[in-house]
Amino acid sequence: MLKPANVPNYFRAVSQVVSNQLTAGNQAAILPSKSIVYVPYTGTSALALSRALPSGNVSVTTGPAVSTQVRWAHTDITVPDFSAYRKDSVKSPNVRSSDSEDSRKNFTYLIASAFGVGSAYSAKAVVSQFVSSMSASADVLALAKIEIKLADIPEGKSVTFKWRGKPLFVRHRTQEEIQIEQSVPASSLRDPQHDNERVQRPEWLVVLGVCTHLGCVPIANAGDFGGYYCPCHGSHYDASGRIRKGPAPLNLEVPEHIFPSDDLLIVG
Amino acid sequence: MNLLTGLQFSKQFPKKMGFQQTVYNLVFKRTSTMALACVASVFFFERTFDLGSEYFFDKINEGKLWKHIKDKSQ
Numbered sequence: 001m002l003k004p005a006n007v008p009n010y011f012r013a014v015s016q017v018v019s020n021q022l023t024a025g026n027q028a029a030i031l032p033s034k035s036i037v038y039v040p041y042t043g044t045s046a047l048a049l050s051r052a053l054p055s056g057n058v059s060v061t062t063g064p065a066v067s068t069q070v071r072w073a074h075t076d077i078t079v080p081d082f083s084a085y086r087k088d089s090v091k092s093p094n095v096r097s098s099d100s101e102d103s104r105k106n107f108t109y110l111i112a113s114a115f116g117v118g119s120a121y122s123a124k125a126v127v128s129q130f131v132s133s134m135s136a137s138a139d140v141l142a143l144a145k146i147e148i149k150l151a152d153i154p155e156g157k158s159v160t161f162k163w164r165g166k167p168l169f170v171r172h173r174t175q176e177e178i179q180i181e182q183s184v185p186a187s188s189l190r191d192p193q194h195d196n197e198r199v200q201r202p203e204w205l206v207v208l209g210v211c212t213h214l215g216c217v218p219i220a221n222a223g224d225f226g227g228y229y230c231p232c233h234g235s236h237y238d239a240s241g242r243i244r245k246g247p248a249p250l251n252l253e254v255p256e257h258i259f260p261s262d263d264l265l266i267v268g
Numbered sequence: 269m270n271l272l273t274g275l276q277f278s279k280q281f282p283k284k285m286g287f288q289q290t291v292y293n294l295v296f297k298r299t300s301t302m303a304l305a306c307v308a309s310v311f312f313f314e315r316t317f318d319l320g321s322e323y324f325f326d327k328i329n330e331g332k333l334w335k336h337i338k339d340k341s342q
Contacts, residue, residue: 103288109296116306117313124314 145268158220167209207241213248
């Protein structure tokens with residue numbers, strides 16, 4: 001029990017006086033010492049507070065010769081045992097740690113690599129998810145192609161379909177038209193293309209119904225060349241969809257198309 | 269050139285080059301080879317992990333998926 005009355009016992013300093021084996025000389029005279037009475041400054045006045053503060057150059061001395069450390073000699077505390085946290089290969093004091101250095105490094109780097117592999121896998125999954133969201137969805141892909149039954153188009157007729165939001169002309173050409181278009185020299189054209197470059201089968205012409213001038217829809221079987229005629233600014237296309245007269249700079253565009261059978265055309 | 273430094277070093281100080289040391293010198297010593305090893309192992313890991321997770325998903329949802337009831341409903 002620590003009582004206030006007992007406290008001074010714990011703070012009692014023990015001093016040891018060692019005799020220096022010298023005899024003090026007799027004093028010739030005893031001077032009366034002035035008794036100085038220090039009156040502590042009390043109160044909370046500005047003067048009292050300022051006097052209570054240390055004045056002048058305040059310095060704290062520390063260094064090798066001046067010990068500021070208090071070290072209690074506790075010899076009964078054992079050094080903690082960290083062997084539970086240490087690797088087995090470095091526990092023995094008789095084994096060189098450099099012998100197991102590579103295996104310890106390998107373990108650490110293997111763990112780091114495993115995290116690397118995991119993050120690369122996750123990153124790839126995230127990226128491919130976002131990239132695949134940009135690809136065309138099933139409904140868009142369903143509209144990307146059009147199947148046309150060729151038997152429904154009589155000879156000499158041009159039929160318009162809607163394909164990818166644009167008009168598509170499929171023209172069943174007569175033998176006469178084929179002969180005329182085949183015999184046109186490509187050098188005489190504004191956008192030189194022979195008829196064979198534009199059709200896969202001579203009797204079927206597949207072109208986009210968009211005038212290359214300003215994007216109007218040409219009228220089939222009209223114009224000076226018997227093919228298409230754009231009413232907006234008077235561009236004349238022939239039966240191969242090539243520009244022959246008027247402001248349009250290019251031939252009508254031929255989309256990718258295949259004939260899987262004699263009776264079927266697939267555009268797209 | 270630098271890749272051989274470890275090998276040359278071990279030639280200077282002949283010591284039995286164990287499996288761990290070989291792996292360390294060839295793969296983990298340099299960051300570039302370690303990253304390369306990571307990328308290479310991702311290919312195999314992805315294949316294994318995806319197939320394995322698909323397998324477990326099918327196993328857990330046995331009889332609930334369309335491919336399991338497809339034959340019965342047709």
